[in-house]
Amino acid sequence: MASRALARTGRRAVDFVHDLGRLTAFGMSVANWSRRRPFRLRRLIDEMYDIGVLSLAVIGVSGVAVGMVLGLQGYNTLVRFGAEESLGAVVGLSLVRELGPVLTALLVAGRAGSAIAAEIGSMVVTEQLDGLRMMSIHPIDFVVAPKVLAMIACMPLLSSLFIVLGLFGGYLVGVVFLGVDPGSYLTGLEEAVEFSEDVLGSLIKAFVFGILVALVATYRGFTAAPSAAGVSAATTSTVVVASVSTLIVDYLITALWGV
Amino acid sequence: MQSAARKQDAIPSDCVDVRDLTVVRGSRPVFRGLSCRFPLGKISVVLGGSGSGKSTLLRALACLLRPDSGEIWLGEDTQLCGMSERRVRSYRERVGMMFQGGALLDSMTVFDNVALPLRERTRRSRAEIEREVHGVFESVGLEQVDALLPGQLSGGMLRRAALARALITQPQILLCDEPFSGLDPNTVRRVESLLVDLNRELQITMIIASHHIASTLRMADHVVVLVDGSAVSGTPEAVRRATHPRVAEFFVEEAFAPDAEQPPPDASGPGGNPA
Numbered sequence: 001m002a003s004r005a006l007a008r009t010g011r012r013a014v015d016f017v018h019d020l021g022r023l024t025a026f027g028m029s030v031a032n033w034s035r036r037r038p039f040r041l042r043r044l045i046d047e048m049y050d051i052g053v054l055s056l057a058v059i060g061v062s063g064v065a066v067g068m069v070l071g072l073q074g075y076n077t078l079v080r081f082g083a084e085e086s087l088g089a090v091v092g093l094s095l096v097r098e099l100g101p102v103l104t105a106l107l108v109a110g111r112a113g114s115a116i117a118a119e120i121g122s123m124v125v126t127e128q129l130d131g132l133r134m135m136s137i138h139p140i141d142f143v144v145a146p147k148v149l150a151m152i153a154c155m156p157l158l159s160s161l162f163i164v165l166g167l168f169g170g171y172l173v174g175v176v177f178l179g180v181d182p183g184s185y186l187t188g189l190e191e192a193v194e195f196s197e198d199v200l201g202s203l204i205k206a207f208v209f210g211i212l213v214a215l216v217a218t219y220r221g222f223t224a225a226p227s228a229a230g231v232s233a234a235t236t237s238t239v240v241v242a243s244v245s246t247l248i249v250d251y252l253i254t255a256l257w258g259v
Numbered sequence: 260m261q262s263a264a265r266k267q268d269a270i271p272s273d274c275v276d277v278r279d280l281t282v283v284r285g286s287r288p289v290f291r292g293l294s295c296r297f298p299l300g301k302i303s304v305v306l307g308g309s310g311s312g313k314s315t316l317l318r319a320l321a322c323l324l325r326p327d328s329g330e331i332w333l334g335e336d337t338q339l340c341g342m343s344e345r346r347v348r349s350y351r352e353r354v355g356m357m358f359q360g361g362a363l364l365d366s367m368t369v370f371d372n373v374a375l376p377l378r379e380r381t382r383r384s385r386a387e388i389e390r391e392v393h394g395v396f397e398s399v400g401l402e403q404v405d406a407l408l409p410g411q412l413s414g415g416m417l418r419r420a421a422l423a424r425a426l427i428t429q430p431q432i433l434l435c436d437e438p439f440s441g442l443d444p445n446t447v448r449r450v451e452s453l454l455v456d457l458n459r460e461l462q463i464t465m466i467i468a469s470h471h472i473a474s475t476l477r478m479a480d481h482v483v484v485l486v487d488g489s490a491v492s493g494t495p496e497a498v499r500r501a502t503h504p505r506v507a508e509f510f511v512e513e514a515f516a517p518d519a520e521q522p523p524p525d526a527s528g529p530g531g532n533p534a
Contacts, residue, residue: 123364126360126361126362126365127358127359127360127362128362128363128364130318130321130323130356130358130362131356131358131362131363131364131424132364133323133351134321134323134351134354134355134356134425135351135375135376135379135380135424135428136348136349136351136352136376136379136380137376137379
């Protein structure tokens with residue numbers, strides 16, 4: 001009984017390492033194809049529209065909502081110590097350093113990542129990728145690379161938008177609804193948030209999360225079993241793996257580089 | 260070395276030669292030690308029931324799967340199994356494949372799908388590409404489909420669009436996976452006569468996976484029947500008269516299948532092979 005459980009654990013560990021190796025090889029192949037000509041600008045713009053523009057609504061609404069919650073919770077806590085004037089700093093630092101890039105990555109993984117995995121998975125099922133191969137067009141070049149590049153380009157932009165709208169949400173609750181002085185809110189924000197450390201770190205995080213979500217989504221779609229169940233499993237696994245690995249990588253970046 | 264040279268000497272120059280091919284999916288062998296030949300410049304039809312390995316054989320011929328063992332020779336000098344990725348790409352430039360479900364990119368219009376290989380592989384101008392695409396549309400009998408998406412086409416139109424994409428680069432070898440399945444008898448005849456005409460005019464080698472007996476008997480020059488993981492091959496008449504019990508059974512079963520198309524009253528198909 002125990003030996004069977006041990007064998008199962010060992011098999012899973014080996015599968016995990018194997019999968020990680022294949023993901024790395026896949027990522028290298030994407031990087032290799034991304035720098036080759038022709039640059040597929042038209043496809044890149046289309047993908048940026050799908051990933052970026054179509055995510056605007058969910059990012060915008062979520063950003064404002066998260067900012068409002070932060071404003072409310074921050075105010076309720078700070079007011080106990082008579083430090084409600086620091087609300088701008090609390091909301092700003094929370095959003096810029098952590099919540100902006102992380103929540104954006106989670107939302108984009110759920111909306112665009114799952115869509116990418118499903119799209120590529122269904123291309124596997126309907127032999128569209130094999131059709132490309134038969135035309136001597138590499139699927140990574142034509143399908144995967146534009147999606148990965150678009151995701152990498154869009155993630156920092158979406159994260160920035162999330163942060164800006166979050167700051168607005170915090171301002172709305174703190175200043176407009178709860179009466180915090182607007183000057184204090186903005187001054188606290190300006191003094192607390194450093195461009196070189198906080199803003200740049202936030203953009204780097206968003207960039208790394210963009211790579212992570214894009215690679216997980218495209219890899220899962222690309223290796224989906226050629227069946228409806230396979231596509232469904234790839235989609236689910238994209239959201240789970242991309243979300244969990246985003247949180248883990250966020251911790252690692254924060255712990256190692258302090259951003 | 261010497262035996263390899265001797266072996267190569269025996270490879271005919273005028274056919275695609277499949278030798279001792281073994282493909283295993285999971286734990287199930289699709290075929291083990293399959294050997295058969297497809298003459299160049301002729302229409303060969305691969306017959307077999309569902310799951311007999313027709314599509315798998317076609318995919319092996321297209322280098323879309325790596326067989327577990329065996330060799331596929333194209334003429335005397337090209338061994339398809341185990342080629343480098345670069346050589347596979349170069350080989351595929353000479354091969355067109357029509358997939359069972361069409362395999363057209365559903366995010367692109369039919370025109371863009373068919374024009375794609377020309378845009379990717381040639382330096383032709385926009386006007387030249389447009390002229391060539393419309394030329395191939397005309398030859399497969401497609402009209403006013405330029406701006407449609409593949410999802411907006413009927414089954415027959417989708418297959419013809421897939422055929423147009425396979426033909427646009429003027430391949431030397433055309434692989435067709437079930438080109439007649441799900442088509443009405445009139446469309447079957449149309450696709451059939453189109454393939455025969457192309458073969459006669461351009462000497463394209465065609466290897467067609469099908470379980471459509473009537474079409475096979477009308478158009479094929481050479482038939483390969485896959486039964487129990489091995490192949491029985493010859494001219495359509497010879498295969499029809501084969502004594503192999505599973506082959507005979509297959510022909511009888513298919514002839515009486517509810518959706519089997521009846522031979523035409525004039526009994527002579529576009530390929531000139533009497534049914």
